[in-house]
Amino acid sequence: MDKFILRNVELWYNDFKALKDVSMDVERNSITAFIGPSGCGKSTLLKSLNRMNDLIEGCKIMGDFLLDGENIYEDIDVNMLRKRVGMVFQKPNPFPMSIYDNIAFGPRTHGIRSKYKLDEIVEKALRDAAIWDEAKDRLKKSALSLSGGQQQRLCIARALSVSPDVLLMDEPTSALDPISTSKIEDLVMELKKQYTVVIVTHNMQQATRISDRTGFFLLGELVEFGDSEQVFSMPRDKRCEDYITGRFG
Amino acid sequence: MKKFLRKKPADLFLSLFTWLCAAATFLVLIFIIGHIVINGAPYIRPSLFAFRYNSDNVSLFPALVTTVMTVMLSLIIAVPVGVFSAIYLVEYAKRGNRLVKLVRVTAETLAGIPSIVYGLFGMLFFVIWMGWGMSVLAGACTLSIMILPLIMRTTEESLKAVPDSYREGSFGLGAGKLRTVFRIVLPSASPGILAGIILAIGRVVGETAALLYTAGSIARIPGSPMASGRTLAIHMYALSSEGLYTGQAYATAVVLLVVVIGINAMSAYMAKKIVR
Ligand SMILES: Nc1ncnc2c1ncn2[C@@H]1O[C@H](COP(=O)(O)OP(=O)(O)O)[C@@H](O)[C@H]1O
Ligand SMILES: [Mg+2]
Numbered sequence: 001m002d003k004f005i006l007r008n009v010e011l012w013y014n015d016f017k018a019l020k021d022v023s024m025d026v027e028r029n030s031i032t033a034f035i036g037p038s039g040c041g042k043s044t045l046l047k048s049l050n051r052m053n054d055l056i057e058g059c060k061i062m063g064d065f066l067l068d069g070e071n072i073y074e075d076i077d078v079n080m081l082r083k084r085v086g087m088v089f090q091k092p093n094p095f096p097m098s099i100y101d102n103i104a105f106g107p108r109t110h111g112i113r114s115k116y117k118l119d120e121i122v123e124k125a126l127r128d129a130a131i132w133d134e135a136k137d138r139l140k141k142s143a144l145s146l147s148g149g150q151q152q153r154l155c156i157a158r159a160l161s162v163s164p165d166v167l168l169m170d171e172p173t174s175a176l177d178p179i180s181t182s183k184i185e186d187l188v189m190e191l192k193k194q195y196t197v198v199i200v201t202h203n204m205q206q207a208t209r210i211s212d213r214t215g216f217f218l219l220g221e222l223v224e225f226g227d228s229e230q231v232f233s234m235p236r237d238k239r240c241e242d243y244i245t246g247r248f249g
Numbered sequence: 250m251k252k253f254l255r256k257k258p259a260d261l262f263l264s265l266f267t268w269l270c271a272a273a274t275f276l277v278l279i280f281i282i283g284h285i286v287i288n289g290a291p292y293i294r295p296s297l298f299a300f301r302y303n304s305d306n307v308s309l310f311p312a313l314v315t316t317v318m319t320v321m322l323s324l325i326i327a328v329p330v331g332v333f334s335a336i337y338l339v340e341y342a343k344r345g346n347r348l349v350k351l352v353r354v355t356a357e358t359l360a361g362i363p364s365i366v367y368g369l370f371g372m373l374f375f376v377i378w379m380g381w382g383m384s385v386l387a388g389a390c391t392l393s394i395m396i397l398p399l400i401m402r403t404t405e406e407s408l409k410a411v412p413d414s415y416r417e418g419s420f421g422l423g424a425g426k427l428r429t430v431f432r433i434v435l436p437s438a439s440p441g442i443l444a445g446i447i448l449a450i451g452r453v454v455g456e457t458a459a460l461l462y463t464a465g466s467i468a469r470i471p472g473s474p475m476a477s478g479r480t481l482a483i484h485m486y487a488l489s490s491e492g493l494y495t496g497q498a499y500a501t502a503v504v505l506l507v508v509v510i511g512i513n514a515m516s517a518y519m520a521k522k523i524v525r
Contacts, residue, residue, distance in 0.1 A: 055420065057344060083423035093414035096437055105432070106422040155418070162422055
C-alpha cells in the first residue's frame with residue numbers, strides 16, 4: 001500500500017480556495033517532488049500532510065488523507081502524526097539553544113529522559129543528516145553559530161531525531177548556496193532508503209535530479225502527476241510542458 | 250574638509266543637531282550623577298548603615314531592607330499575573346477576541362494613570378477596606394497593580410518578537426502547545442521579559458506618591474509584611490522635606506543609584522545566563 005493516499009482534497013483559507021480536488025498517492029521509500037509556479041498551493045498541500053495547517057485560523061480542509069490506511073484528520077492524534085511525519089522548512093529554523101538540545105528536544109518531547117539514550121539519538125540523527133563531523137566537537141555550542149547550510153542539515157537531523165516515517169521538505173535549499181544545496185540533495189537521496197520524502201522545489205533541475213515522482217501544480221490543481229522521467233521528458237499536459245520548458249507566462 | 254563643506258546645509262545642520270542632542274543627554278546624565286555623588290559621598294559613613302534608625306545617625310538601613318522587601322513582594326504578585334496574562338493574550342487567545350481587546354484597553358488605561366491615584370486607591374482598598382493598615386503589603390499590592398501593565402506590555406512585545414518559525418519547528422516535532430510555549434517561546438522571550446521587569450523594579454524603587462498613603466513612612470525594619478515601612482525613595486523624601494538632613498538625603502540617593510545599577514547588572518547577567 002502507498003504511504004499516503006489523498007482523495008479529493010479541497011482546502012480553503014477563509015473564502016479563498018487554495019486546493020481544488022487533489023488526489024494523489026505517495027509511494028513509500030521514494031522521493032516525491034511538488035513543482036509549480038509560486039502561489040499554486042505546493043506548501044499548502046505539503047503542510048496539510050502533517051496538519052500544520054491546523055495552526056492557521058480560517059483554514060478549512062475536506063477530502064481523505066490516509067497515512068498507512070489511517071485517516072490523519074480523524075484516526076491519529078495530531079502530535080503523534082507530526083512525530084511520524086516530520087517537517088523541514090524553507091528557512092532553516094534551529095531553536096536558539098545548543099546543537100545538542102536542538103536534537104534532543106524532539107525525543108524529550110516524546111518522553112525519552114535517559115542521558116545515554118539521548119546521546120545515542122543525537123549522534124545517530126547528526127550522522128544521518130551528514131553533519132556529525134562538523135558538529136561533534138561543538139555540541140554544547142549554540143545552533144545559531146552554524147552556517148546556513150549546516151543549520152538546514154541540523155534541522156533535518158532534528159526532524160530525524162523522533163524517527164519519523166515521512167519527511168516533508170518545503171524548498172529546503174532555496175536559501176542555500178550551491179555547495180550546501182548539493183550536500184542536501186545527496187543527503188535526501190540517501191534518506192529515501194529509510195524514509196518517504198516529499199519535497200517542494202521551484203528548482204526544476206533539482207526535481208529531475210532527485211525525485212522519483214513529480215506533481216505539477218497550477219492554481220491549486222494537480223495538473224500532472226507521474227514518474228519524474230515521464231513528467232520532465234514527455235509531459236501529457238500542455239501547461240506542464242510550457243512550465244517545464246520555461247515558456248510559462 | 251572639502252567633503253564636509255560640500256554637504257548640503259540642511260544635512261550639516263541635522264547631523265550637528267543630532268550630535269548636540271546626544272551630547273546634551275550625556276552631559277545631563279553626567280551632571281546629575283556627579284551632582285548627587287559630590288553632595289552625597291561625604292555623608293556616607295558607617296553610622297548611615299546602622300541597624301536602627303534614630304535622628305542622630307539618620308540610618309538608611311531600614312529603608313534599604315524595606316525597599317528590597319517591597320520590590321520582592323510587588324514582583325511576586327505582578328510578574329506571574331503579568332507574564333501569564335501576556336502568554337494568554339499572545340499564544341492562546343484567538344485573534345479578534347473580545348476579551349483580548351478589553352484586557353488591552355484596561356492595561357493601557359492603567360498605564361496612563363498617575364501614581365498618586367494608585368496611592369489613593371491603595372489606601373481606600375487595601376489599607377482601609379481590607380483592613381491591612383499602612384503596611385509594606387498594602388504598598389506592594391498597590392505598586393504591583395501599577396507595574397502590571399508595564400510587565401504585561403513588555404512580555405507581550407517580547408512574545409510577539411519570537412519568530413513563528415520556532416513555534417512551527419516545535420509543533421512540527423509533535424510538541425504540544427504547552428511545551429512549545431514554555432520550552433521554546435518563553436526562553437526566547439526571556440531577555441525582553443527581564444528588561445520589562447528591570448523597568449518595573451526601577452519604578453518601584455523610585456516610587457513615593459503611591460507608597461505614602463499605603464506603606465506609610467515608619468523608619469523601622471518592618472517585622473512582617475503587615476508592618477509599615479519606608480523605602481529609600483520615601484526616606485529621601487522625608488529627609489529632604491524635613492530640611493535638616495539634605496546631605497544624608499544625597500547619600501541615600503547615592504545608595505539608591507548603586508542599588509539600581511546593581512539590580513540592572515544582575516538582571517543583565519541573568520538574561521545572558523538564560524540565553525547562553
Ligand atoms: N495563511 C494563509 N492565509 C491565506 N492565504 C494563504 C495562506 N497561506 C497561503 N495562502 C494562499 O494560498 C495559495 C497557495 O499558497 P502556497 O501553498 O504557499 O503556495 P506555494 O507554496 O505553491 O508557493 C496562495 O495564493 C497564497 O496566497
Ligand atoms: Mg511555498
